[in-house]
Amino acid sequence: MPDHEIPVLVVGGGGCGLSTSIFLSDLGVEHLLVERRESPSALPRAHYLNQRTMEIFRQHGLAAEVYHGSAPLENMSEVVWRTSLAGDGELDALDLHRMDAFGGGSTAGPYLADSPCPSTNFPQHRLEPLLHRHAVERAPDGVLFGHVMEEFTRDESGVTAVVTESSTGHRFTVRARYLVAADGGRGIGDELGVEMTGEGGALDVVSVHFSADLAEWWPGDSVLMTNFVGMDGGPISRYGMVALGPEWGLKCREWALHFHPAPDSELDLGEEAMLERVRQLLKLPDLDLEIHRVSNYRPEGVVAGTFRVGNVFLAGDAAHRQPPATGLGLNSAIQDGHNLAWKLGAVLDGTADRRLLDTYEAERLPVARRNVSWAMYAFRNHAVAHAGLGLLPGQPLESARATIRALFSDTPMGRTRRARAAEVFATQRVEYQAHDIEIGFAYEEGALVPDGTPPPDRDPMGCGHRPMTRPGHRLPHARLARGGDVSTHDLVGAHGGFVLFTGEQGGSWTAAAERVAEDYGVSLAVVPIGEHDPGEQDEDATGANGHVDVDGTWRETAGLGTGGAVLVRPDNHVAWRATEDGTDSEARLHDAFGRILGRTVTSGAGS
Template sequence: MFDVDVPVLVVGGGGCGLAASIFLSDVGVRHLLVERRESTSALPRAHYLNQRTMEIFRQHGIADDVYEIGAPLANMSEVVWRTSLAGDGPLDARDLYRIDAFGGRSTAGPYAADSACPSTNLPQHRLEPLLRLHAEDRAPGGVRFNHILDEFTQDENGVTARVTDRSTGETGTVRARYLIAADGGRGIGGALGVPMDGDAGGFTIISVHFSADLSRWWSGDSALMTNFVSPEGGLISAYAMVAAGPSWGLASEEWALHFNLPPGGTVDLSTEAVAARVRELLKLPELSLRIHHVSEYLPEAVVARSFRVGRVFLAGDAAHRQPPATGLGLNTAIQDAHNLAWKLAAVLGGQADDALLDTYEAERLPAAHQNVAWAMSCFLNHGVLHACLGAMPGLPAEARAANFRELLSDTPMGETRRARAREVFGTQRTEYQAHDIEIGFAYPTGAIVPDGSQPPPRDPMGTTYHPVARPGHRLPHAWLTCDDVRVSSHDLVGNQGGFALLTGPLADEWTVAAKAAADAHGVALSVVPIGTDPATAGWRQADGSWSAVSGIGDGGAVLVRPDNHVAWRSPQGSDHAAEELDAVFRRILGHTPAPGERS
């Protein structure tokens, strides 16, 4: 028998659970992670890592390792639509549309200006082993694969779980103050009676992971993904393929091909049949390929009604599941873990009241609703794209082929139809240029103190991001210099659960107040004055961008949480700085407001 007593039990060793383990280690929270599988995922299903996730990885010392093996931006800066990959017919291997994507090509300017971290592409079957190495290194003995949660109960003081080591059959008891359910929705949420609201999958997605040399036919060295729309129609008339590395661009050795099956549709999923199907879809009948895995799943657009039940927190797929469009699933999951880790550390360390943990749901549940709805909207818009090509559902094969012949013809009507298609296809920037969706989200309520300012405009197409250091928003990125050192404003926070107070150059009263607040509340709080004068000691703006986004004058201050979201802001100095900052921390940390103070 083994018996363990830890502050936090993490159930699930996928991307969300492993990230939670890393973040908890960095903020000093002892924990145990248990995962039912013998190893990490063998599937390349999730792959796109957006800028916000890479910023989090940068904060926790993971980003460089991810970039080292992930796709360079130059090899993931386009998404392409084609009729087929190869073939020698008049409608074969024809480009239908290309869109710049993910911060590459024409989108490079705003993406680079708004973050120190480019997005990247690293399939799940390569990311998870890397995360596992980091997690095991930071919590030796605390990450246990091939261990299954049999059952759990909770009381007012903690959670008691029975866990079995599947390799030995040994069963033990884990006692924890809190439990993070990162089990992919495999049972904990259901056991707690938490409903999942939204739409269940109405069709099946088949994913085929295979190796082949496609360098002669792939859509170009800059294309990460190609969507295919077949002029012939048939059971599988639309499908997508993503480069899966380990080399990138035309040199990619592995691929993930995804296609939908309508309700009632069936295909033979044996290795031989799937290999033949891949050759048929790509129109490469002699292609030498090796099938690694074939998987199927039902896409959903669902969000848990609650993210907290007592001492249990739902995160990742246990809390929200969405279609693959926009790549928001894994990114949202990692951001869940990032939001929760510092709050658990503050409560377990005695700096915060348990009420701080309620802000996890207050902040992350609305973010999940937005991301799930956005992913579903982008997913459904592919049907609009197909319709504008003349590939409407139920259309006879002959009529469908005729539509494509006219679309691709050298005639005035063909030119008109292509021009119209370009306008319609441009709407899919909501998926592949979702810059504001990825980094522009904010928490209207939670562990923040609003300053009464109005939020910036949101682009209804999700592309244009407006940086602002308003409470609840992600801290805007700005380059800062000190002597020969150049850092992002994000780098000022660190990864150990501390706060940062970024002030103007004439904010001595906030510096004094910060020391008093740190002492009173037992929190780590660094003060970073930021100036513009090159002759002034300390950090200064490299390009003036901090002044443009901070919203403070020379005497003002911005309080940044450990997760790099703005907690509070004062545009100028104050005659009562110590009292104000003390009240701010009491509110953020969930303590009861003082008599006479407005909550």
């Protein structure tokens, strides 16, 4: 007999596992998380949290605390390319290009219009402790750090795992219906024979986490990241820095410096060597700094051939790994857990058939492939910046310096070189302005009912986003008034319920929803949305349960007639829509739930 029986076992306590634990707790799913480390990450690692992740954190009551400690948008709205941070040489500390980024500056309009949540910067060594605290608060006996899953076996009805407490050597067995492998690719996928395919791993990256006062040299209070273009003609930006807080802008005191050592070089990663290397790269020989951590890794772009083997689900780095460009790694991992958690909850409480779990891979695997290929593309595109400056691989040092001198020369050719450089640098918006990549992903098949409309043309540069209610797409954000502004996203709660948005004449949908919800045993709220009348003083113009479309955004993005409806899943993705009302509202909604949940329920039979 196992020592513990639990519906869900989560293996791995990084950003993916801890987030998944929080989501499961909010859904009322009993679970156990085991993590081999004694405490959350001490490494900054990932730091950028995009708008979709912050929307998820908002849904689960985490966003306010994250924003409290993270970078305000005004301190992360620019990315800069420079020849060096400091130095007094002829070609030192020169700006090569500046780009508005992450929803700041010139990018603010669409980012603000399309989401209630700005993106932010909150490094992983601060995010993970926050997530750990919330996970423990919501599942006091369900989060075990310093515990290693030594082995596991599978059968048709679940998983049996052997877990060891590292500090005592105490071993116990856990029997779970389902296992979520959020172990960063450290063994479960291999044990299951899951193949990771892709490319990369040929380039070393060294990351140095250190503290120093760089206010005198940092290129501006709005700058989050600085890429330094070495004049050795290397194939990519040779090194770069990101601000890590805990205060931001020119008050920042923690940094991560990333650089690429020469191929086959024997690099000393000791503290004294790294002190000198940081000073050398920043051209600040007398800089007072403290080294916290030095790590190295090889960026790769790989995706698992499957995200599910029986009752085991791969999530986060266990399912896909990509370079840090565009910041899609941690964000995708958290979104994996968000997608999977509500489906596990629905199957475990009996409202959905086990077939619903097949949709996890159907939905998340194509997104992972897109994100990994995009991250590799953006990572390699830094080489284009060098080419745009006129720097070539293997170019002699003096030739490279002459090229930079020519770039800054007050000559017709100098102006031409600068114009070319600006155009080429602008292509890196695929990394720093990837608005549509971050929030525009959609599921073409899965827990949804396609309505026959074709997928929209997407911006090939990944920037321009077009919100819509086509099934599979993320619910568009629209400002609604009912005694105060709320987002459409705020009406989908954290506890597993569905929402049916209707037009202001959606009375037939309300009656239909009540009967269908009873048949399927689901939570289904109906939200009528009426058009804003500037002369109307009563914001609750559509009735006790209604909301008003403040600025017409919902009307423009929903694509509904006055009698249509949009059904939204617990993860804020559209599951089904009807563009017009009809006499068969109940039958259509009933059929939609049956297809989404994988169940056949006789209308009016109850659950």
